[in-house]
Amino acid sequence: MVDTENSRVNHHVRQKSACLRIATLCGMLFTQLTFAQAGTEGAPLHGFADAGFSLHSTKFAAGVLDGTSVGAPTGFNVGSFDIYLTPQFDSNTKALVELIFEVTPDGGIATDLERVQMGYIFSDSSTIWAGRFHTPYGFWNTGFHHGAQIQTSIFRPRFLDFEDKGGVLPAHMVGVWGAGRIRGDAGKLTYDIFAGNGPQIAMGPADPAAPNIQTNGTLNINVSGDDNHRAMSGLNIGYEPSGDFDGMRFAIHALRGEIADNSDSSLIPTALNNTELNIVGGAFTYLENNWELLTELYNFNNRDVSGSSGVYKSSASYLQIGAIFTQLTPFIRKEVAVLNQLDKYFSAQENGQSYTRYALGFKYDLDQKASLKLELHYSEFGAETGRTAYSYRSLHTQYAIRF
Amino acid sequence: MKSKILILFSITLLALSTQGAFAGDIVVITNSGVTISTVEIKDVFLGEKQFAGSTKLVVIDNKSVQEKFLSKFLGFDIAKYNSIWTKKSFRDGLNPPSTKQNDSEVIEFVKQTPGAVGYVSTSPEGVNIVR
Numbered sequence: 001m002v003d004t005e006n007s008r009v010n011h012h013v014r015q016k017s018a019c020l021r022i023a024t025l026c027g028m029l030f031t032q033l034t035f036a037q038a039g040t041e042g043a044p045l046h047g048f049a050d051a052g053f054s055l056h057s058t059k060f061a062a063g064v065l066d067g068t069s070v071g072a073p074t075g076f077n078v079g080s081f082d083i084y085l086t087p088q089f090d091s092n093t094k095a096l097v098e099l100i101f102e103v104t105p106d107g108g109i110a111t112d113l114e115r116v117q118m119g120y121i122f123s124d125s126s127t128i129w130a131g132r133f134h135t136p137y138g139f140w141n142t143g144f145h146h147g148a149q150i151q152t153s154i155f156r157p158r159f160l161d162f163e164d165k166g167g168v169l170p171a172h173m174v175g176v177w178g179a180g181r182i183r184g185d186a187g188k189l190t191y192d193i194f195a196g197n198g199p200q201i202a203m204g205p206a207d208p209a210a211p212n213i214q215t216n217g218t219l220n221i222n223v224s225g226d227d228n229h230r231a232m233s234g235l236n237i238g239y240e241p242s243g244d245f246d247g248m249r250f251a252i253h254a255l256r257g258e259i260a261d262n263s264d265s266s267l268i269p270t271a272l273n274n275t276e277l278n279i280v281g282g283a284f285t286y287l288e289n290n291w292e293l294l295t296e297l298y299n300f301n302n303r304d305v306s307g308s309s310g311v312y313k314s315s316a317s318y319l320q321i322g323a324i325f326t327q328l329t330p331f332i333r334k335e336v337a338v339l340n341q342l343d344k345y346f347s348a349q350e351n352g353q354s355y356t357r358y359a360l361g362f363k364y365d366l367d368q369k370a371s372l373k374l375e376l377h378y379s380e381f382g383a384e385t386g387r388t389a390y391s392y393r394s395l396h397t398q399y400a401i402r403f
Numbered sequence: 404m405k406s407k408i409l410i411l412f413s414i415t416l417l418a419l420s421t422q423g424a425f426a427g428d429i430v431v432i433t434n435s436g437v438t439i440s441t442v443e444i445k446d447v448f449l450g451e452k453q454f455a456g457s458t459k460l461v462v463i464d465n466k467s468v469q470e471k472f473l474s475k476f477l478g479f480d481i482a483k484y485n486s487i488w489t490k491k492s493f494r495d496g497l498n499p500p501s502t503k504q505n506d507s508e509v510i511e512f513v514k515q516t517p518g519a520v521g522y523v524s525t526s527p528e529g530v531n532i533v534r
Contacts, residue, residue: 044498046489086496091459096496119496124454147493150486179495181451188451368482402489 043087050079050148052398059390078103079398082114082146094119096133100146114146117177125180132223135173136192136236137253138296139283145171149400152292152331152363154375157318158355159337160296163199163219166351168316168339169255169279169298170199172221173232187241190251197222198232201261201273201348215386217261217348228274232257238283247288255279258305261348273344274306292322292329302343312343320359327366333359341384354382361396373398429472430526431533432510434519441534444476447520449487450497455518462500463521465509469502472522 053076084098098115117131134142140160144151161167175196182189204216238251260274278301286293300314315338322331335357339346346352361375375396383389431444437455439447446452453460465472473484488499503509509521513530526532 044492046492084493086492086498088498094496117496121453124452142494143490145493147490150490150493183446183452368485 043085045083045085046403047081047083048147048149048400048402049081050398050400052077052079052154052396054397055395057393059392073105079148079400080146082148084115092121094121096129098146114172123180125182127179129177129179130175132172132174133177133194135170135234135255136177136179136194137169137234137255137279138236138281138298139249139251139285139294140296141169141171147402148398149369149371149402152322152329152373153320153333153359153361154373154396154398155359155377157296157320157333157335158351158357158379159298159316159335160318161351163221167219168337168346168349168352170219170221170232170257173197174221174223175231186243187239187245190238190240190249192236193233194235195231195233197226198228198230198257198259198277200227201259201345203261203263203348204350214263215347215352216350217263218350227262228258228260230258232259232277234279247286249283249285251283253279253281253283259345260306261344263348273348274304275343275345276303276305277345278302290324292324292331293320295319300340300343300345302340302345304344307344309342312340314339314343314346328362328364330362331360333357335359341386347386353387354384356380369403370399370401373400429468429475429522429524431476431520431522432513432527432530433521433533434513434517435529435531436517437520437531439520439533444533448477448500450491450495450499453497458518461516461519463509463512463519464500464502465504465506465522466502467505468522468524471524476522 055074079102081101082098083100084096086094086096088094095118096115097117098113100112100114102110102112104110113132115131115133117129117133119127119129121127134145136142138160140151140156144156148154155161156167158166159168160171162171173194173196175194177192177194179192180190182191199219199221201217202220203214207214232255234253234255236251236253238249240249255277256279257277258274259277263273279298280301281296281298283296284293285295295318297317298315300316301311302314303311316336318333318335320331320333322329335355337355339352339354341347341352341354357377357379359375359377361373364372366372373396375398377394377396378391379394380391381387381389433439433455437458437460439452439455439460443452447460447462450462470481473479473481477484485499491497492499503512503521506523506525506527509523510527510530513519513521520533
């Protein structure tokens with residue numbers, strides 16, 4: 001009876017929440033329409049949307065089919081609906097506001113104020129942003145993010161995925177970000193320097209049966225303030241040669257911060273875990289002459305602050321190669337993540353298991369704004385403390401548009 | 404006599420057609436208060452260069468000759484241009500150039516707008532000619 005009542009209340013709350021989201025969306029669209037009717041350019045509204053179909057094999061654990069399913073449910077799915085505005089208020093002041101609606105695996109609607117960043121342009125070589133932004137490491141995170149139609153594959157490399165979808169890096173940050181380009185005779189130097197709230201690892205309910213092995217945490221980016229008052233900071237410095245090497249970009253990136261989890265100290269003797277995250281890596285991209293070559297490397301040297309047990313090395317990387325034949329872009333990708341489970345930063349995260357994934361697929365552009373994609377995965381996860389080794393295959397299709 | 408008239412007529416036609424070819428070339432123009440160099444044209448139209456000194460550039464596309472301009476100065480077609488701008492807009496929050504329909508609209512806009520940069524198929528007066 002109480003459950004029924006709770007369920008009714010929850011349903012009501014969900015309905016109110018959905019109404020609020022729809023009202024927000026209508027408000028944004030109405031504003032856009034009003035600008036259009038007034039004959040002014042207003043703030044251009046852009047966006048992405050996608051829908052797809054997925055088919056997963058069941059898990060193979062220790063070479064045996066164990067019968068349990070993996071990942072998202074099999075069948076058709078609505079991916080995400082992403083809208084963003086890029087208002088330019090005057091010569092130097094601008095903003096970028098992005099809102100995303102996603103359908104969760106349990107059928108609910110998740111809304112996220114994806115980006116709210118206010119910028120001031122001092123010159124071509126200097127722009128300052130403040131707010132919530134995509135953390136500017138590597139290439140993929142800022143280059144594609146929720147822009148399904150502009151990325152060749154359906155999925156991001158798993159370790160670079162969003163915090164709640166398999167990623168082990170803070171894909172979003174709240175803070176300040178300085179960016180710019182400096183043009184030389186032979187090419188262009190680009191830079192991103194940023195600092196903001198360090199994330200927290202939000203743990204799920206602890207398992208009293210195994211108090212020292214908790215692997216159900218996800219990164220929480222601390223939108224409303226930093227839980228441990230330790231800022232996360234980083235930089236990304238790139239060089240884009242011109243002339244014969246047009247389309248090429250070399251970059252190095254670094255990210256540093258102190259991250260704690262919020263595990264329940266009454267259940268877990270080793271709580272509270274505090275880790276100094278140290279990442280150094282690089283990226284290389286070549287996007288010219290009908291080639292699409294992307295690779296990124298992340299080396300971790302994380303120090304256990306709370307347990308003083310030492311420094312743990314881990315690494316994650318991917319290489320994706322695609323060839324563009326007018327409308328068709330076939331691609332192949334390999335991802336490898338070797339994540340040390342003695343490092344609490346990984347062992348506390350649900351997605352912190354070492355893995356290798358092979359992806360093969362294609363993108364077919366129906367026109368400039370609509371694409372069909374097909375992708376096959378083979379994913380293999382390692383046997384590690386608190387984790388079970390398993391593998392699975394999956395097939396995914398997607399119809400993605402931009403506007 | 405008839406052949407002389409024919410030759411004269413042919414020469415006139417040739418002269419007119421030559422003049423037409425020159426007129427068909429693409430010329431990049433800027434507001435009289437703005438100076439940019441030829442090598443900066445690509446950066447300006449891809450949003451990489453937004454300022455000339457302290458002046459914010461206001462870049463304008465010309466629908467009637469856009470394909471010719473992109474091919475000549477940027478080395479690619481409209482589809483790739485749009486694709487680059489979509490990615491740039493999404494990452495950097497920049498807006499692509501707005502579009503005017505023809506030469507006269509572009510010339511009028513560039514003359515009247517501080518920082519304006521555009522391109523046309525003639526060499527107008529009252530603006531800076533970049534190339």
